[in-house]
Amino acid sequence: xxxxxxxxxxxxxxxxxxxxxxxxxxxxxxxxxxxxxxxxxxxxxxxxxxxxxxxxxxxxxxxxxxxxxxxxxxxxxxxxxxxxxxxxxxxxxxxxxxxxxxxxxxxxxxxxxxxxxxxxxxxxxxxxxxxxxxxxxxxxxxxxxxxxxxxxxxxxxxxxxxxxxxxxxxxxxxxxxxxxxxxxxxxxxxxxxxxxxxxxxxxxxxxxxxxxxxxxxxxxxxxxxxxxxxxxxxxxxxxxxxxxxxxxxxxxxxxxxxxxxxxxxxxxxxxxxxxxxxxxxxxxxxxxxxxxxxxxxxxxxxxxxxxxxxxxxxxxxxxxxxxxxxxxxxxxxxxxxxxxxxxxxxxxxxxxxxxxxxxxxxxxxxxxxxxxxxxxxxxxxxxxxxxxxxxxxxxxxxxxxxxxxxxxxxxxxxxxxxxxxxxxxxxxxxxxxxxxxxxxxxxxxxxxxxxxxxxxxxxxxxxxxxxxxxxxxxxxxxxxxxxxxxxxxxxxxxxxxxxxxxxxxxx
Ligand code: UN1
Numbered sequence: 001x002x003x004x005x006x007x008x009x010x011x012x013x014x015x016x017x018x019x020x021x022x023x024x025x026x027x028x029x030x031x032x033x034x035x036x037x038x039x040x041x042x043x044x045x046x047x048x049x050x051x052x053x054x055x056x057x058x059x060x061x062x063x064x065x066x067x068x069x070x071x072x073x074x075x076x077x078x079x080x081x082x083x084x085x086x087x088x089x090x091x092x093x094x095x096x097x098x099x100x101x102x103x104x105x106x107x108x109x110x111x112x113x114x115x116x117x118x119x120x121x122x123x124x125x126x127x128x129x130x131x132x133x134x135x136x137x138x139x140x141x142x143x144x145x146x147x148x149x150x151x152x153x154x155x156x157x158x159x160x161x162x163x164x165x166x167x168x169x170x171x172x173x174x175x176x177x178x179x180x181x182x183x184x185x186x187x188x189x190x191x192x193x194x195x196x197x198x199x200x201x202x203x204x205x206x207x208x209x210x211x212x213x214x215x216x217x218x219x220x221x222x223x224x225x226x227x228x229x230x231x232x233x234x235x236x237x238x239x240x241x242x243x244x245x246x247x248x249x250x251x252x253x254x255x256x257x258x259x260x261x262x263x264x265x266x267x268x269x270x271x272x273x274x275x276x277x278x279x280x281x282x283x284x285x286x287x288x289x290x291x292x293x294x295x296x297x298x299x300x301x302x303x304x305x306x307x308x309x310x311x312x313x314x315x316x317x318x319x320x321x322x323x324x325x326x327x328x329x330x331x332x333x334x335x336x337x338x339x340x341x342x343x344x345x346x347x348x349x350x351x352x353x354x355x356x357x358x359x360x361x362x363x364x365x366x367x368x369x370x371x372x373x374x375x376x377x378x379x380x381x382x383x384x385x386x387x388x389x390x391x392x393x394x395x396x397x398x399x400x401x402x403x404x405x406x407x408x409x410x411x412x413x414x415x416x417x418x419x420x421x422x423x424x425x426x427x428x429x430x431x432x433x434x435x436x437x438x439x440x441x442x443x444x445x446x447x448x449x450x451x452x453x454x455x456x457x458x459x460x461x462x463x464x465x466x467x468x469x470x471x472x473x474x475x476x477x478x479x480x481x482x483x484x485x486x487x488x489x490x491x492x493x494x495x496x497x498x499x500x501x502x503x504x505x506x507x
Contacts, residue, residue, distance in 0.1 A: 004035065006036065008094055009038055011087075013087075015084065015086070018192045021039060023039055026039060026041070026181060026184050026213050026214065028184050031332040031370065032323065032369060043212040048221050051212055054207025056147055056207075057205065057207060062144070062169075062204075071170050073169060074166050077114055077166070077197040078114030078118070081114065084107075085111070086104070088158070091186050095185050096155060106158060113159075113454045116470075117166035117167055120167070120475055127140050135487065139484050142480070145172075146173060147174050147176060148231075150164045151234065152234050154182040154183045155289045157179060157186040158190050163469045167475045173229075174205075175208070179211065187211055191211045219239075220243075223246040232255040235258065237258040244256060256464075257460075259389045259415050259464060260389065261295050261388070261414070261415040262292055262417055263449070264279065264296070264448065265400070267403070268302045269428075271446070275422040276307065278448035281450070283295070283297075283374065284318055284374040289338075292449050295386075295394065295396060296382070298409060299397060301401050311395075315373075316357075321371065330393065333371070338370060342358060342372055349386070352385075374393035374395070376395050377394060379398050382396075387413055403431065410438060414463040416441060417459070419438040420443070441457070441458075458471070458474070
């Protein structure tokens with residue numbers, strides 16, 4: 001029998017031990033061949049209402065469960081993910097189109113955040129604060145926040161949700177998840193794995209993790225509903241610009257992880273062997289569809305004519321094809337719209353630079369799929385198109401001669417997610433990481449801008465939205481802080497030395 005993504009998808013669901021969903025309005029198409037793999041029901045107003053009231057009720061129960069016990073549920077979920085890593089990684093590849101090692105890596109990223117969250121469940125620390133008043137104590141307590149809405153994007157269909165959900169769960173929150181309408185099956189499968197962990201846990205409240213499927217209207221409903229305390233959204237800057245004010249209008253919280261137009265500076269002393277590998281992975285990996293993908297490369301004059309021809313050779317040969325095949329390094333773009341956006345960007349770039357790549361590949365074999373040869377564009381200047389994020393494998397390459405000037409051009413982007421420098425000169429590396437250096441949330445030395453570990457805080461500045469997810473102290477976004485001042489004395493001293501003696505006023 002010939003290869004069919006529908007058959008492959010069915011096999012992954014067999015491995016999970018649940019039937020592949022085939023009913024409903026929301027169609028899952030594989031970007032590998034454009035064929036339908038399954039369907040799920042889209043949420044309507046009535047089902048959304050039921051979900052939100054269940055999630056709210058679940059929060060009221062869950063917030064009282066001791067955090068380490070909440071961590072136990074996340075530990076069990078991590079076990080399910082470990083046991084199902086192969087099938088889920090494959091399903092990620094089938095539905096998002098990333099190569100299998102990256103599909104498996106995405107599930108590993110979920111496992112990693114589970115482990116992190118389990119440890120965190122015993123470390124939700126608050127401060128003890130020095131007080132100016134005698135016989136007083138001051139401290140802060142972190143409490144569960146409420147229902148957390150998670151809106152995730154197609155390119156990391158499950159890991160980014162897990163960053164949010166695992167932290168939210170140990171923090172005592174319930175979770176309502178709206179996955180991308182392009183990746184409904186992976187979300188459906190993860191929901192089933194979570195339900196299995198919850199059954200093993202025993203007394204997790206119903207509604208603790210809910211999935212709502214559908215398009216923009218469903219996301220808007222989450223943005224507008226006052227029962228959602230925090231909306232954590234990953235997607236385009238355009239989406240964040242609309243969503244942010246809607247949530248703010250009701251004084252809800254947002255955690256935004258939006259676009260990136262990530263840059264790298266290659267200095268005269270750079271190890272070019274390392275640099276070329278890092279550049280290739282960051283620029284063409286995941287078909288340029290990571291928010292951390294490398295899009296702008298600034299190469300010093302002294303190494304430009306060595307490095308750039310090497311990149312041209314890599315770009316010309318990089319294997320583009322079925323992401324399930326061993327040896328493929330670049331899979332398809334998610335859909336025809338993405339390919340059209342890539343072509344538009346390249347046509348504009350061609351007016352100011354030299355374009356290599358960008359051709360539509362495998363069109364005869366898969367007329368409904370969108371494989372593209374990654375593009376490398378040498379630009380004489382950082383024109384408008386370079387400063388616009390195109391979610392596709394396009395690397396704009398520019399020369400520089402002065403590091404401060406390169407840093408200024410690097411920071412000229414409206415986005416501020418991830419950045420990197422290749423240098424073996426300590427002064428240059430430290431300058432790039434200093435207050436006057438890269439203005440991004442992620443600043444790397446001798447590694448590319450993509451592929452972060454879960455242990456650090458993930459997110460960025462400016463039009464990237466300012467949110468931080470995943471490691472470090474990102475958990476605080478999922479809790480509310482109470483400052484407690486306790487008087488254990490027999491007097492009532494007021495702060496700032498204010499005298500307020502009732503009944504003793506001088507006449
Ligand atoms: C994203 O593209 O939305 O750092 C997230 C990385 C991954 C996460 C990317 N760990 O590239």
